[in-house]
Amino acid sequence: MRKEDRDWVDKRLSDVSDAYAAELKRRQDERQAIIDAGGPAWAAGGRKRGRIYGMGVVPSHKYPPLFSDPDDDDTASGPPDLREQVTLLNRELTQQAKAHAHRVAAVEAVCTEKVRTLESPVQTQSQEVSDLRRA
Known part of the structure; x- marks a missing residue:
């Protein structure tokens, strides 16, 4: 303008x-x-909230809050099915972590064994080189 x-x-x-x-x-x-x-009108918060931007104050008894207030004892911490999903996902994550730890341990065992098999010929060759130098 x-x-x-x-x-x-x-x-x-x-x-x-x-x-x-x-x-x-x-x-x-x-x-x-x-x-x-x-x-529905979208409002967030617990007892003392309820303001919708551009809409003024909306009575909380008419439109319940979208999210519960952690300080509000009357509300649950979330829908039961959501808590169950979180519990199941935590279990699955724990199982995956254990399986990963087993795989890592197996790989470490294989690597350790390969190192041992390679150390023996190296030690033999090292001894032969020492003998040849002395001779």
Whole structure:
């Protein structure tokens, strides 16, 4: 916009601004229609929260919070199925870690054995070189 007359510098910029304002108004009207029809409004927090940006204060008894407040004793820490999934995933992760540790131990054993088999010929050759130098 021009500083002097607050008019758009270019017609294209004016069109973009008008399209943005129209889309914003459409979405605000759509959201308000959902709320007026008794649909869900998205609010986060526990007892003292409930502010929806651009919407003012929404009564918490009408729209329950999206997430529970850790300080609020009346709410659970999450849906039971979600806690079960976390428990199952933790078990699976523990099993995978144990299996990985077994694989690592097996590889270390194989490597140790190969090192031993290679050390013997090296020691023999080293002894032969020492004997040859002495001779």
